Amino acid sequence: MKDTALSSTHVALGAKMVPFAGYNMPVQYEGVNIEHQTVRDAVGVFDVSHMGEFLIEGPHALELIQKVSSNDASKLEVGKAQYSCLPNDDGGVVDDLIIYKVKEDTYLLVVNASNIEKDWNWISSKNDVGAEMRDLSEAYSLLAIQGPKAVEAMQSLTSHDLSAIKFYNFVIGDFAGIENVIISATGYTGSGGFEIYCKNSEVKQVWEKVFEAGANFGIKPIGLAARDTLRLEMGYCLYGNDIDDTTSPIEAGLGWVCKFNKDFTNSEALKAEKERSPERKLVAFKLDERGIPRHGYDIVDGNGNTIGNVTSGTMSPSLGIGIGMGYVPTVFSKVDSKIGIQVRKKRIPATVVKPPFYKG
Numbered sequence: 001m002k003d004t005a006l007s008s009t010h011v012a013l014g015a016k017m018v019p020f021a022g023y024n025m026p027v028q029y030e031g032v033n034i035e036h037q038t039v040r041d042a043v044g045v046f047d048v049s050h051m052g053e054f055l056i057e058g059p060h061a062l063e064l065i066q067k068v069s070s071n072d073a074s075k076l077e078v079g080k081a082q083y084s085c086l087p088n089d090d091g092g093v094v095d096d097l098i099i100y101k102v103k104e105d106t107y108l109l110v111v112n113a114s115n116i117e118k119d120w121n122w123i124s125s126k127n128d129v130g131a132e133m134r135d136l137s138e139a140y141s142l143l144a145i146q147g148p149k150a151v152e153a154m155q156s157l158t159s160h161d162l163s164a165i166k167f168y169n170f171v172i173g174d175f176a177g178i179e180n181v182i183i184s185a186t187g188y189t190g191s192g193g194f195e196i197y198c199k200n201s202e203v204k205q206v207w208e209k210v211f212e213a214g215a216n217f218g219i220k221p222i223g224l225a226a227r228d229t230l231r232l233e234m235g236y237c238l239y240g241n242d243i244d245d246t247t248s249p250i251e252a253g254l255g256w257v258c259k260f261n262k263d264f265t266n267s268e269a270l271k272a273e274k275e276r277s278p279e280r281k282l283v284a285f286k287l288d289e290r291g292i293p294r295h296g297y298d299i300v301d302g303n304g305n306t307i308g309n310v311t312s313g314t315m316s317p318s319l320g321i322g323i324g325m326g327y328v329p330t331v332f333s334k335v336d337s338k339i340g341i342q343v344r345k346k347r348i349p350a351t352v353v354k355p356p357f358y359k360g
Contacts, residue, residue, distance in 0.1 A: 001023065002023045005201075006049065007024050021114040025224055029222070035223060039146050041147070055134040070267075071084035078101050083257055087266045095239055096243060108182075143196045145194050146187050170185065176205060177205060181197065184197070188236060190356060228314070233319070235355025241311045242282060281333040283352045288350055290322070295313060298310075298341075307328050311326050313326075324341070338352075339352065
């Protein structure tokens, strides 16, 4: 099990530590509901240093990125980021990722922790254009400072106007006494805030100064369990649950990051799938009665026939109802469609809804 540069800090704070994607990670501190609400109402800090970072550079960097990713990275300007995915050759998804344009001919790709080696090998196998690739994953840390008070709480730590950094934009500059830090207005919670990329040797100082600056704003450390409930309330996909090597980006509702004005891996097949409409779709649903949908539970029709399964599910801390996502035949995918969730021996009625569940 690998440790992040802050693992001992989390242990000292009383975090419950669990193995996740090969790392020893904090799953919770005070409790999921408390931590979840801290991010919705104030500001919380996640250590997500297990995520992977690849630097793609050189005159052929964009050419490689355009070939392996589904979105159109040619639209990126320096200081902007883009959500995308890496399609495989068989209609599925190698990973989803964020692409940052750091400077001309230099891009940072941030990938899921569990897929670092797989993604590196995949992109490398497609690199017949001579783009320069560097895996920075082991050298860099990542903090997600999330919540509606994040801008106000963190402004004293930087000379940059945090309120001026728009969603999916970033700056590189001073933060918490460290130079050349990436301050990115990205996040996975739906409550605003920033992600901070710095070197492992710098992250302890950043962590301490973040908590000093946020002391009057109710700042708390937040574990991965609350990160999951927060992202699910927004209807954001989690790789390994809602998307994987067997799910197409079209059926997962990620057609918006598939730009068919360019050629990319399996683009012709994905374009055809989008035009004919997929046989199944990923839907968001809420339970009509009390219960908690869990990953792997069957989704059934009115006659009790299994039509799919739950890919992500929880009791929503913000809404107090059971919510989830799962794949169903397209005929059941329209908003307000009635389905059922098999919770052990009980079939609980549910309704397909348009995400996000949490409207803010």
